[in-house]
Amino acid sequence: MDLLLKDKVILISGGAKGIGAAISKGLIEEGGIPVIIDPSPEGEKILMLANGKGLHIPIRLEQPEDAKKAVELTIEKFGSIHGIVNNAGANDGVGLENGSPEAFAKSVSKNLQHYYDLVHFSVPFLKKSKGSIVNISSKTAITGQGGTSGYVAAKGAQLALTREWAVELLPYQIRVNAVIPAEVMTPLYEKWLSSFPDPDKKLQEISNRIPLGKRMTTPEEIASTVLFLLSEKSAHTTGQHIYVDGGYTHLDRAL
Template sequence: MNLGLTDKVIVVTGGAKGIGAGIVKVLAAEGAIPVIVGRSEEDNLITVREVEAAGGKVHQVVAELTDPAACEKAIAVVLQRFGRIEGLVNNAGVNDGVGLENGNYEQFMASLHKNVVHYYLMAHFALPALKKSKGAILNITSKTAETGQGNTSGYAAANGGRNALTREWAVELLKYGIRVNAIVVAECWTPLYETWIKTLANPQEKLKEIESKIPLGSRMTTAEEIANATVFLLSERSSHTTGQLIYVDGGYVHLDRALANA
């Protein structure tokens, strides 16, 4: 299926690793021009080289997204380079473990800045260009807003905000023809997930336990599977889809987990 994304400029925050890198690679494979926005030029360039080696087009901008001025500058750099933006993927963030009992005001606010404030800022600064292109916004969010996880108040609150903003922006931007959707991630295998699992006493045993609770296939979701859904929602093939929270999770959130062992 031709998704009609050839030469479309799509900004992807946190596009150097994990889910973000998966999105960048699928976008490039579809002929789009993904622009990685991330804090580490070294990490950004690793993914740039991988995409270019596969024959794709890609660009990168270094920005610390917790800094509002850096968000504004990142969008300005993209517009200076390409003169347009056809899509925005808000993806960057980290499950930082700022809980109610073990956190404080400063940590909680920092978590919100790491995980949801820049979603607003990037969309705000990209909006004039998106209005011109009638582009699309895709927010990556997490199950934690719906299921809870424990000891991660900041991240859970941020994801609740991401979900609410998806619906709010979908309404506000109807008049511009800008579609806004979200992909909700549950158990997805990424470098950050691998790092976390290795901190546990019996990482392989714990991984098997988690996988056993995922109804479809008793396996982790892949970054490519998240990316495939993301890229479809950015494309005109989903031209009448907006304000939706799409769960790409093997049924983890909504299906009876007893099914995984059936």
Template sequence: MDLKIKNKVCIITGGAKGIGYSIAKLWAMEGGIPVVFSRSMPKEHDEELKNLCKSYEFYEIDLKNYEQIEELIKKVVTKHGGIYALVNNAGANDNLHIENTSTKDLIKSYENNLFHYYAMAKECLPYIKKEQGSILNIVSKTGITGQGRTSAYASAKAAQIGFTREWACAFAKDSVRVNAIAPAEVMTPLYEKWLQNFPNPKEQYEKIAKTIPLGHRFTTIEEIANTAVFTLSPLASHTTGQILMPDGGYVHLDRALNWDEI
């Protein structure tokens, strides 16, 4: 299937590892030009993206530095002539609970997980509008369901969902599509690190996997990337304002059922 993204520029924040890297890699494999904004880039990932796309670029960035965001967006446009798509992805669950988190810590969490989604979209939008392109926000099921003991992250993710719907409304007249993907249980480097907080990480992993209706397994980063790249592409030309959940039925299906007997 031709996704019609050949030579189209897509900026991916947090594209050095996990879901972001998987999206960048697939974008390159489909003929697009991935531009990664991240604090660092593993050498092997950098080399693989270079092999897949000669025009690929990596920019080291502090996404809390909004002047740097503005500067680097201009560099991308100067080099490539425009921007077709943006994937807001960078961030991490910091497990900040309301009972032991100050307002200052909450704001700091929003700086790490929320404000740069707004800043990146604001700077990219003039160019995305010219190409009638697409924005994809990587959110989380936590922003829909809550999780308990993670007020900062859950509320940031809920706000990202709000951004998604608001921007989809605001820029429909410009033929710009804005969607979100809400991963649930996906084995990323950050998730693996989180599992290490449990006395028996393997046991905890298996406990969670059993609650996922489709296949009793975690969603893969490749499955998230497949959904992301298709949704960003012109083939999803009438899809906007959607919160997509490739999660094996984890959120919306009744996990109390015995799925092995149905």
């Protein structure tokens, strides 16, 4: 299926690794133009796949000025923005007992503020293109996890903002949706697994709890749904929370 993403300029935060990298590569395959906002050097390697038809902005979105700069650089180079994928973030394990009010506030800001910032500065250009926004959240916002209050608070807020922005941006025909992964093998996930005495055993335990196929979701499977939501093929879909998780969140794991 041609998703009609050819020459569409899409901002992707955290677009150089894991889920973000899969989205960037998938967009390139569709003929789109990724703007990879990520300090990792892997962003340059991904652009080689597009023969340079894209942009790597090697910054971390820590302050509103960073998001503003990313938008300005994009407009300077391409003149338009057709979509945003808010993806960057990390489960930093700031909980009730193992954290502090200061650490909680920092965790929420680190995982949430740049979602708002990037959209805020892009809205004037999304109005012109009638673009699409996709927020990457997490099943932890629905199920809880324990020991990670900051990250979960941010992920829950992302889901709330998805519907808030879908309402606010209706007059401009800008669509806003969220994708909710559960267990996806990314570099950060591999790092977490390596903290266990027997990583392979832990991986098998987790995989056995995923109803569909007893396997983890691939980054490419997340990317396929994101690209569909960015495209005109989903032109009447907005305000939705879409789970790409092999049934992990809602199906009986005894299956």
